[in-house]
Each structure stands twice: as structure tokens, then as C-alpha cells.
Amino acid sequence: MNDSRERILSKSLNLFIEKGFKEVTMQEIVQKTGLSKGAFYHYFNSKEQVFEEVINHYYTELITPNYYAFSKKSLKDFCADFLKEKKNRVDASKIKNSNKEKAITLHHYFLMFDAIKMLPAFKKLREELQKKELAIWTNIIAVAKKNKEIKSTSSNKDIAKLFIYASKGIGIHCIINKTHNDIRKEIKTAWSNLYSMLSNK
Amino acid sequence: MNDSRERILSKSLNLFIEKGFKEVTMQEIVQKTGLSKGAFYHYFNSKEQVFEEVINHYYTELITPNYYAFSKKSLKDFCADFLKEKKNRVDASKIKNSNKEKAITLHHYFLMFDAIKMLPAFKKLREELQKKELAIWTNIIAVAKKNKEIKSTSSNKDIAKLFIYASKGIGIHCIINKTHNDIRKEIKTAWSNLYSMLSNK
DNA sequence: TTTTGCAAACCAAACGGTCGGTTTTTTATA
DNA sequence: TATAAAAAACCGACCGTTTGGTTTGCAAAA
Numbered sequence A, B: 001m002n003d004s005r006e007r008i009l010s011k012s013l014n015l016f017i018e019k020g021f022k023e024v025t026m027q028e029i030v031q032k033t034g035l036s037k038g039a040f041y042h043y044f045n046s047k048e049q050v051f052e053e054v055i056n057h058y059y060t061e062l063i064t065p066n067y068y069a070f071s072k073k074s075l076k077d078f079c080a081d082f083l084k085e086k087k088n089r090v091d092a093s094k095i096k097n098s099n100k101e102k103a104i105t106l107h108h109y110f111l112m113f114d115a116i117k118m119l120p121a122f123k124k125l126r127e128e129l130q131k132k133e134l135a136i137w138t139n140i141i142a143v144a145k146k147n148k149e150i151k152s153t154s155s156n157k158d159i160a161k162l163f164i165y166a167s168k169g170i171g172i173h174c175i176i177n178k179t180h181n182d183i184r185k186e187i188k189t190a191w192s193n194l195y196s197m198l199s200n201k
Numbered sequence C: 001t002t003t004t005g006c007a008a009a010c011c012a013a014a015c016g017g018t019c020g021g022t023t024t025t026t027t028a029t030a
Numbered sequence D: 001t002a003t004a005a006a007a008a009a010c011c012g013a014c015c016g017t018t019t020g021g022t023t024t025g026c027a028a029a030a
Helices: A003-019 A026-033 A037-043 A047-063 A075-096 A106-118 A120-146 A156-176 A180-198 B003-019 B026-033 B037-043 B047-063 B075-096 B106-118 B120-146 B156-176 B180-198
Strands: none
Touching: A003 A026, A003 A037, A003 A047, A003 A106, A026 A037, A026 A047, A047 A075, A047 A106, A047 A120, A075 A120, A075 A180, A106 A120, A106 A156, A106 B106, A120 A156, A156 A180, A156 B156, A156 B180, A180 B156, A180 B180, B003 B026, B003 B037, B003 B047, B003 B106, B026 B037, B026 B047, B047 B075, B047 B106, B047 B120, B075 B120, B075 B180, B106 B120, B106 B156, B120 B156, B156 B180
16 A cells, blocks of 8 residues: 555554544644655545544554454363453554554544444444453353353353453553553452352452 | 522533533633623632532532441341442432433443542542442341351351452443443342352252 | 624645656666 | 657645634623
8 A cells, every 4th residue: 555645544544543533633644754745635525534444454453352362161270261351452463553652542432432423333342342241251151151160040141241341441441540551450459259159268 | 508509510510521621622611601701800819729629519419328227237138228329329429410311320430530630629529438338348248158048168257358359340331331220230139149159059 | 772693704734635747767679 | 769648746825714812892780
């Protein structure tokens, strides 16, 4: 693909993450890319269009887990795989975008909200991903029950939800309080606590 | 207090909730209030100032739980009280502001993020509230352990976190997926699942 | 007569976007 | 392989609109 075009996409993404869609001005985009407004509008019809492409090309894959990498036999392994895969995914997107940021920040959340607001397709994708996530967790819980890895009177789905909700709660909590570096650790301990409550002690 | 001034505050709040700080324009504010720009700037120095006052007077109390209303003896009661008090609080703010909205929406989150970004005092307040929340949960968990209401090898704090994180995860999850009406129900079942996992069955 | 409450006209700056034109690169042809 | 035509890449002045904010003036209350 064209070099300048890619440059615009890349620089725009950084700006969007930094400040959100509305707060980024054309001036800034043009300035960061080193191009002119004319050049920009040669490649894109509008600011909205860059945003949409940026979200589709970059952000979508950032939030899409590769479920095939997860263990399907042990809940304990599944949890570990989940965290590992997520870390890899985030790291990969950082490298790809040569972003110096060390972690997902509150700004990433803003951007996701912008995307949900502005792009119905993205919103739908997210909803489907969440359904899939719940399904896959429910499945591994069922397996773990059968294997006697855990035991509980709660339904598989309800247990799955506890794992998911805990991680999400930790997510916003750490991001809002700018303790991003603790996210993985915090999720790990939360999950292992849940696990020990479920395993027959 | 002056009538027009209050009117500006009230209408601005609704607009801020609907669209977020940046997206609300002066035009809209004066239009909704039925006043003129001159009138607005007679009472306020800037858009930022209204925002700050709106957050301080209305939003702060919306997010501040009245912990005295909670049971200090039984975890089960504490959970119920927590949900009931939260409902009351949200309802009260709705009545006060004659807001027709049925539930906290994604926009409320946006607004909170705006407030965190723009108002350091609000950010601090939130952080303190969260610390307090964790402390009070940890305490009730300790009590419940002593009472043999629950039993677990996990630390009180870790268990407290599970309850808190679950509710927060459910919060964003429901809000993003526009299933606001399920929040209370969802939290209830999540907590009761946690509870049953902790109580000696 | 002074202060309060407000309206309307007004302002500079910033916004996203356009447009006429120039330079650079690619392609076609002789 | 030289050259002309065409297309793609690019520039920056400019446009109309909207932004948050100001100024002026005036009617009514104090």
C-alpha cells in the first residue's frame, strides 16, 4: 500500500489514542505526518474515514483474542493461556505501531467508546466477541467440572461470568487509577482465588 | 440561589450527560435554558466553570455511597444493603434532576472520565472513595469469617476485591451492551454465587 | 440613581474541508 | 531508449461555519 497513506493511518492512530477522535484536529494530523492538507484529502475523504480505517485495521485485532491458543482441557491452564495470549496481543500491536506507551491506558478506553459510538460495525463486532468469550469460558468450566478439577453448585455460565467480570472490573479499576502494570498480576490473583474457592480443598 | 443560574446548571448537566463536555456547545446550553449568551456569562465565567460546579454539586453525591446504611454484621445483609442503597442514591439523583433517563448509561461513564481528566479534585475524591469501599468490604468479610458465615483460605482483602471487581465488571459490561436494567440482577446473582462458593455447603 | 438580569449584536480563533495549481512518477509510444 | 502524455502525489491559500467568549445597551428592580 501507499507509503504516505499508511503514514497518515499510523500517526492518526497515535493521535486518536492520545486525545480521542473529537480532540484531534486536521492540523495536528497533517503536521504529524509531515504532509499537507491537500495530500491528506487526496487519500481520505474525511477525518471520520481515517478513524474508521484505523479502528478496523488496528484496533479490531487488538481486542480480538486468538482462542485457539487456549487450553481446552484444564481451567488452570486456560487461565494462564488467556493472560499470556492477551499480553502477546497487546505487545504485538505496540510493536506494529511503534508505540512507546507501556500499557493500555484510559485513553484506549476513550477510543473504544468513540468507536462504539461512531461505528456500528465495531460495536457489533465487540458484542459478538463478548458472546464468544462467555461461550468459551462456559465450556472450559464444564470441562473442569467433569475432570473434577473444580466443583460447584453454581451453573457453568455463572462461574464463567465471575471470571470474566472480575477481569473486566480489574481492567477499568487499574486503568482509572493508573496502576496499569498491576493488571495482569491482579487478574492472576483474583482468578487464583476464585479457583481455590472452586477446587475441592 | 438565583433561578436562572440553577436552570443553567441543571440543563447543562443533562447536556453533559447526553454528550460529554467537549461535545456540548454554548449554543446548546443557552438554547436549552432559553437564555442568551450574555445571561450565561453573567453567571459563569466559562463552560469549564459550569462543568466543575455541575460535577461538584450533583455528580459527586451520585457516586458517594452512604456506608452507614449498610449492615456491619452479616455479609449477606451487607450485599443486599449495598444494592438497595445504590438504587436509592441513583433514583434520588434522577428525581432531583428531573431526568427521564431510566438508568445510568455509557454517557455517565464518559462524563465521569471527563471529570477525572479535567478536575483533579474529583479524581482524588474518587480514589479515596474506592479505598474506603475496599476497606469496608474487607471489614465485613472479616466479620463474616469470624461469624462462620463464610470460610475461605483467601485473605479478606482478596475476597473483598472479588466482590468489588465483579460488580464493576458487570457495570461496564451492561452499560456498554445497553442492558442497564440487568445490572442489579446480574450483580445480585454474581454475588450470591460468590457467597455460595464461600459458605460451607 | 445605582445595581441586577438579561438580550442581541459582535468578535477572533479554530474548525473541517475545498480548490487551483505544481511537482513527481508512471505509462505508452515511436 | 528517448519522449510525450497521463496519472498520481502533493502543496498551501482559502472558504464558510462554528467555536467559546465579549461588549454594549437597556428595562426593571432596589
